[in-house]
Amino acid sequence: MKNQSVVANLDWITVLLFATLVIMGWMNIYSSSLPNDSMGFDFTREYGKQLIFICLTIPLITIVLSIDAKFYEKYSFVLYGLGILLLMGLFVFGKTVKGQTNWYGIGAFSLQPSEFVKTTTILLLAKFLSDAQINLKNTKHQIIAFAIIGLPFVLILLQPDAGSAMIFVSLILVLNREGLPDWYLWTGFFAFVLFFSSLFIQPIYILAVILLLMIFHFLKTKRAYRNPLAYLIVFIAASSFVLSVDFVYDNVLEPHQKDRINVLFDDTVDLKAEGYNLNQSMIAIGSGGWFGKGFLEGTQTKGGFVPEQHTDYIFTTVGEEWGFIGCLIVIGLYVLLLFRILYLAEYQKTKFSRIYGYSVATILFTHFFVNIAMLIKLFPTIGVPLPFFSYGGSSLWAFTILLFIFLKLDANKVNEW
Template identity: 60%
Template sequence: MKNQSVSSNLDWISVFIYIILVVLGWLNIYSSSLSSTVEDASLFDFSQTYGKQMMFIFFTIPLIFIVLAVDGKFYEKYSSIIFGVALLLLVGLFFFGKTIAGQRCWYAIGGFTLQPSEFAKAATALALAKYLSDVQVNLKDVNKQIQALLIIFLPVILILPQPDPGSALIYTIFIIVLYREGLPAWYIWSGFIAIFLFVLTLVIEPQYVILISFIVIALIYLKSRKINRNIIASGIILVLISGFVFSVDYVFDNVFKQHHRDRFNILLGKEVDLKGIGYNTNQSEIAIGSGGWLGKGFLEGTQTKGGFVPEQHTDYIFTTVGEEWGFLGSFAVIALFVGLILRVIYLSERQKTKFSRVYGYCVAGVLFIHFFVNVSMVLGIFPTIGVPLPFFSYGGSGLWGFTILLFIFLKMDANKVNEW
């Protein structure tokens, strides 16, 4: 393998987009933070949110150099150990974690906190890429499917009780990666159908959902070729659907927390609580809508300056973009995210080793689901579940986690791990 310098082979397009997103993220955090501080505050006031974020960005620079300094094959060789350490850190939260806003998701280190689930995404991606790159792994084999799914759901099992459903949801995107590598399509379809039936059952009575399911299955059965018809299989599917549908109310009432139920009810229009659980979403929609085409201007957002959107510097940071930069500014930010995701996919497709290719898909998947869910959440078309916007939302753990995730892949590509 020809040894070339990292800088000469580094994909500078991805790096350039990354830098722009980080800078724009800080500018929006600065703007949203000034709603509760004086406007002439020092940029280097580390007691303020924007000051802390600047410090996080500063420490990101040596972090990038460390990631790029490590040989690309190190991540493949020690992926299992990295994954094991990540799982141990998640387990340790139950004993040493700090509870904030009812969630035991952080380790307190001095005056700062670290959220291990943010770093576990890269570890899980490495472990999954390592497993799938094994020449003996065939995802048509049920045992191999179970083992691959176990890698994905081990961190989910540890994250859900914290409770942190938002972070747990992110890991499900890895199933799409499995599908790309040969997982039968019925897994994906089953997941989408289950989500659809779950939501539909919350809207209409279970018996009507089952009736609709029966009609759909009957039509599929009648339109199938006679040689493909299997009335027993059709009957089993209907029974499974019926059992699932009748379990929805129990799960919704007994497994979901009250604030989760409230958010679903608000989203589905079953409740209107603009001063309570629906306040954040309503205010974010007002803020984004008030921005118009060109926005009100940097530091000029009235909703932002008035502090009407709680936690605007974290999960709702996109409302600042919408209000101050308008539709065109929001479109530009969305274009940057889409551009980065497509660039990672392009780089993944040109890899020649399965490990680096699969890891690249994982990176693109994690960035996409974070971006999609966060923006959908802010626009009121997805329940509020606490999913940050990559490189924009306040927090050192999120910024460092996404940076490590991305630059490990850029190191693989730059170091020509893909060459034989």
């Protein structure tokens, strides 16, 4: 068993799903970036560059699979440290694009380290949580786990890149899976709901609902577990949060962040200004109907109505040219990939591999869900790429490394009996 090659033990179902998504992604990038008067193939355009990026994933995959599986666990702290140094270096050597200093300029190409730091972060997180002595009911262990996630989160938020930073928050799902008390998750969920509710509902009504719910909970709770002081503290905290929302919205959020929230909830926004991108993306997706207009036949796509369509808005091309059925197929492929990763993670022989697998699924799911949800007005536009689909070498290579490290760990499990 130990002499079997990595290739023989590789999960080829996952590899096939990965390859299918990459190829379908390139087809949509080709369609969205091909000029109407184009003749021949141009490697200087987005579709040409993306083809180069795709070809370079082959040696990248070879390197990832050639490295000993134990390397990723043994040197996780070193890799994490290098990732943090790359993020810190942006504040000195980084290139500013559209107000964000999150790129290194390398000749004609750019590199976005935040994409790769997702992998190094979950490697160290998996290493820390796999220690038999770690118990996430312990406050000290919770602080360390949050610090591992929080350091890159803060550095990316300072770039400022709220979209990429938000992805790290989703790792709380992994912590919850590994024993973090449920109240952390519920607190985050209710904070999210209260924040957006407070933007459009008078605080007095929200506080009244909170008070009624707490009274109901208090009466339903067994007398032995009632603690009036705890209920009072929770109510004061919730009230303070609700009453501070307006201040945060007016004085902390940037104008473009306010616009993105307003576009989502306010039907009176100017569709030729701050509402333009979302409106055009919904028009493109809706115009595809059931079966789409056909490959290279999208009028919204060819007319260039959707800005940055080959990057964060690439799914609009799927909706317009491949229709509702095409969208279902693409979504179905992502769902299959996620379930396959979760299935493989559950059957890992080491805790490190299992936690890393769940982290990979969490990162991919968050990107997939947020990217598509923001295009159909279910989530604020924050600018995150669709894994394996959106244009960009950094995102494609980072997601490839993220996935194939897990496949390497999975292929190695036959040697861990």
